[in-house]
């Protein structure tokens with residue numbers, strides 16, 4: 001399978017950013033872990049990280065017809081970007097939403113995801129492993 005892994009704002013600062021919440025491993029370490037998991041399963045993973053909503057929307061549009069699945073952590077956009085919701089709905093690529101932290105146990109605004117309704121599933125609170133679990137959903141035949 002061909003995976004596109006999209007990470008939203010501030011996730012480039014993983015390892016330095018609030019390590020008590022997001023852990024001490026870097027964004028590069030996250031990408032390495034995902035790439036290895038893809039390779040072990042005869043798949044490929046490409047990565048896109050942006051701090052800009054429009055760039056994320058462009059990446060979702062460009063994924064259409066190119067990737068089998070998107071794994072997306074829209075970060076703070078999760079909680080208010082109807083534009084990312086619409087972009088995910090507009091393309092014919094299934095997406096799985098992932099959050100590193102337990103968004104249900106933090107500030108109340110984080111418990112709301114406006115983007116999840118455009119995704120086939122949502123995982124949170126599993127740290128970096130959540131990305132691999134989302135990949136496994138598709139690798140095991142989920143659509």
Ligand code: DQA
Nearest residue numbers: 010073075076099100101110
């Ligand atoms: C996050 C949770 C969001 O609420 C937050 O804005 C992030 C990261 C997570 O992975 O836990 O930037 O998506």
